Amino acid sequence: MKKTILIVVIVGMFAWAVYDFTMDNRKSASENETTEQEEKPSADQAVTKDQETEKPKVGLEKGDIAPDFELKTLDGESVKLSDFRGKRVMLNFWATWCPPCRAEMPDMQKFHENKDVVILAVNLTDTESSRQDVPDFTKDFGLTFRILMDEDLSVSTTYQIQPIPTSFLIDSKGIIHNKAFGALNYELMVQEFEKMK
Template structure:
């Protein structure tokens, strides 16, 4: 009798482990970004709450320079809204392209780059972001997300992640992964 109870207990434990693994795998699979979407423009999924063609959530935060930045103040301009951190290798690869685009095209194309630093995710806090901006000689505004609220609001799971916003203040694209200068040119041109 004890052997039967022990055997049933073992079977119950194995079933529990299998169910747990299945549920964990299903959750991970549902959160996975499709490989073909990394570094490409993808339509925003309706369940994300950040739908293509909708106004993105407004925010007001301080930049590294201490200036106040409010997203809605840029209505009438095209906006490249980027989320990054200094320790992220793809972010490091992307930033020189952003700076080049900003210097060469932003003014004539009526574009503003807002590169939101996920300050709450920086190992050394805001000092890491400041050093990064100095090292890369970035001249566009760097808003800071010190408490992680923008990261949550914009559902940032992978960095860099970028949204393009048209002159009407509506989301046009979501890009997961790094961009290069030509990709920025193409995305902005598609908002004409």
């Protein structure tokens, strides 16, 4: 019975993610057209590098600055997303009970080992049956990247996470380069990573 409910929930979350992704893309496209028309600088307006870096707003769409947050790792170390400015980051939201999350973990570990990328894997700790499931899972999968514990789901809520896994690829300036719903394989991770600055 639990497996049936879990499958129904996962399928429902996936369907919602596809719908939401499609609607976001349409909305983004129309907003981008309007924004481009409104924000074209005139020839006599000089744009400095400082102004260019201040242009993006904090948000969850491609081209936005990823919202900053602070969480503790499994070891109790406090980590902020902004600590990694100057590096490319893969921000992944997951749980131990999620089959697609489990499927992508070996590829994330390989990605972590082979590329100069910071992986921040945010565990939706409040959804786990036991907090001990997380260190057990990390040990079983041989994960060496940072596992962050979202105890009260505050960061997951800020990032409007549904479904899991959801990943954000963030460039060295803190700008969201891409976001992906569902499990990613190693080749896709590398492909998007190499497009980032």
